[in-house]
Amino acid sequence: MALRLYNSLTRNKEPFVPIEKGFVGIYVCGPTVYADAHMGHGKTYVNFDVIVRYFRFLGYQVRYVQNITDVGHILDSGEDRILKGAERERVEPMELVERYTRRYFEDMDALNILRPDISPHAAGHIPEQIELVQALLDNGHAYEVNGSVYFDVSSWPEYGKLSGRRIEELEKATRTAPNQEKRHPADFALWKKSSPAHIMRWPSPWGWGFPGWHAECSAMSTKYLGQPFDIHGGGVENKFPHHECEIAQSEAAMGKPFCRYWLHNGMLMIRGEEMHKSLGNFITLRASFQKWPPMALRFFILNSHYRGPLDLTEEAMEAANKGWQRLLGAVNAIQWRLADAPDGDTDSTLLSTLENYRTRFIEAMDNDFNTAAALAVIFDLVRESNTLVNSEKAPTQDTLSSFSKLYHELVEEALGLKLDTEKDSGMVDLSRSLIDLLMSVRQELRQAKEWEMADRIRNGLIKRGVLLEDQADGTSWRLSQAGSPSAKTDVE
Numbered sequence: 001m002a003l004r005l006y007n008s009l010t011r012n013k014e015p016f017v018p019i020e021k022g023f024v025g026i027y028v029c030g031p032t033v034y035a036d037a038h039m040g041h042g043k044t045y046v047n048f049d050v051i052v053r054y055f056r057f058l059g060y061q062v063r064y065v066q067n068i069t070d071v072g073h074i075l076d077s078g079e080d081r082i083l084k085g086a087e088r089e090r091v092e093p094m095e096l097v098e099r100y101t102r103r104y105f106e107d108m109d110a111l112n113i114l115r116p117d118i119s120p121h122a123a124g125h126i127p128e129q130i131e132l133v134q135a136l137l138d139n140g141h142a143y144e145v146n147g148s149v150y151f152d153v154s155s156w157p158e159y160g161k162l163s164g165r166r167i168e169e170l171e172k173a174t175r176t177a178p179n180q181e182k183r184h185p186a187d188f189a190l191w192k193k194s195s196p197a198h199i200m201r202w203p204s205p206w207g208w209g210f211p212g213w214h215a216e217c218s219a220m221s222t223k224y225l226g227q228p229f230d231i232h233g234g235g236v237e238n239k240f241p242h243h244e245c246e247i248a249q250s251e252a253a254m255g256k257p258f259c260r261y262w263l264h265n266g267m268l269m270i271r272g273e274e275m276h277k278s279l280g281n282f283i284t285l286r287a288s289f290q291k292w293p294p295m296a297l298r299f300f301i302l303n304s305h306y307r308g309p310l311d312l313t314e315e316a317m318e319a320a321n322k323g324w325q326r327l328l329g330a331v332n333a334i335q336w337r338l339a340d341a342p343d344g345d346t347d348s349t350l351l352s353t354l355e356n357y358r359t360r361f362i363e364a365m366d367n368d369f370n371t372a373a374a375l376a377v378i379f380d381l382v383r384e385s386n387t388l389v390n391s392e393k394a395p396t397q398d399t400l401s402s403f404s405k406l407y408h409e410l411v412e413e414a415l416g417l418k419l420d421t422e423k424d425s426g427m428v429d430l431s432r433s434l435i436d437l438l439m440s441v442r443q444e445l446r447q448a449k450e451w452e453m454a455d456r457i458r459n460g461l462i463k464r465g466v467l468l469e470d471q472a473d474g475t476s477w478r479l480s481q482a483g484s485p486s487a488k489t490d491v492e
């Protein structure tokens with residue numbers, strides 16, 4: 001089976017066919033950099049990171065473009081988000097943009113999200129946006145009023161095809177006060193005239209002003225990916241009006257399709273509610289990293305389908321963290337056993353079993369990037385590898401390496417869950433040597449007939465999942481829980 005993905009535009013799951021063989025061009029709407037990234041950003045960009053990673057896993061050459069909105073994102077109140085942020089922090093708008101762009105990438109790095117290949121800034125692409133607006137004026141899909149330019153939705157019958165909304169409905173649904181300049185309430189700004197007091201403004205054929213928010217994505221996606229390009233992604237909350245406007249203006253300007261597939265990820269909810277500053281449930285990624293390891297958060301996000309909403313609760317996050325620790329434990333257990341594993345070939349049945357896990361993983365991901373199903377396959381692999389690690393017969397180095405390689409390929413490369421075994425293995429070595437130390441102290445206590453203290457150590461270890469086996473030639477230990485460290489040590 002080949003990769004199939006759900007296309008929001010056709011409302012169908014379709015086979016993926018690239019425009020150019022072996023190449024995928026992806027554009028995803030990026031952040032407006034006026035404040036720190038929140039949990040919703042975390043979900044969106046983890047979701048698309050895995051999509052990008054999976055295309056690369058399949059051997060495609062990917063060009064991933066994600067914009068930085070640093071101008072023109074107007075709030076319902078009519079204020080520009082960037083200007084509002086700059087006033088709040090008493091800095092230059094571009095200083096604000098620089099600050100939050102850096103912080104955004106730091107947060108994305110923590111979640112092990114690969115940097116986009118191109119991160120174009122809207123303010124750095126004003127001529128391209130002016131060109132788009134001019135093309136729409138030239139072919140009659142836009143009109144100028146008093147230095148501002150609007151897209152004429154009535155001139156474009158396809159307007160509404162992505163969101164399924166009709167222009168008549170839109171007329172009733174418009175929340176903001178009617179703009180006297182617009183011919184129709186659904187018309188949207190391509191270029192806005194600015195007053196001399198407005199800091200972020202540029203000269204244009206229609207006077208000084210700044211671009212409308214939707215213009216940047218149309219101009220920058222096609223500049224770097226061509227028109228049409230393969231995939232446009234973004235949060236479902238951007239489907240309307242943002243994406244609807246992008247399609248309309250790009251297709252009306254060029255007279256050809258904008259892109260082939262539209263992918264929308266579902267929203268992150270907090271205890272069943274949308275996240276809003278006004279509801280007091282707004283969580284920045286930085287704040288969440290204080291509480292949960294970023295990889296546990298990434299695991300939580302990947303444990304549900306990208307298209308669905310994801311409800312963040314304390315309990316769900318706790319459960320995700322446990323699952324993630326269990327997976328880490330299994331990977332680490334393989335590493336520990338590798339340290340003193342005997343030589344020898346890999347069992348051929350085992351190799352085909354591993355190949356089978358790989359196939360099942362690909363099947364899950366081929367089905368519209370079903371990461372939750374892919375993780376279920378990984379947990380079957382965890383059970384298999386725990387059994388191996390805890391088996392009486394010591395597995396060979398080759399066998400353990402095959403498991404380790406597969407974990408690396410599927411969990412780390414494809415899903416982007418950083419296993420970081422190097423750091424953890426330091427802790428592993430320490431745990432092992434501490435257990436050894438306790439065992440030799442216990443042995444000395446037994447020789448001195450200090451039974452009570454010796455039993456205290458034994459019982460304490462059992463409580464922590466370390467089982468001791470006293471034999472004639474010494475004592476060995478093993479772990480009673482699957483997925484925890486396991487080793488056997490003889491005590492002199």
Ligand SMILES: [Zn+2]
Binds near residue numbers: 242
């Ligand atoms: Zn966009």
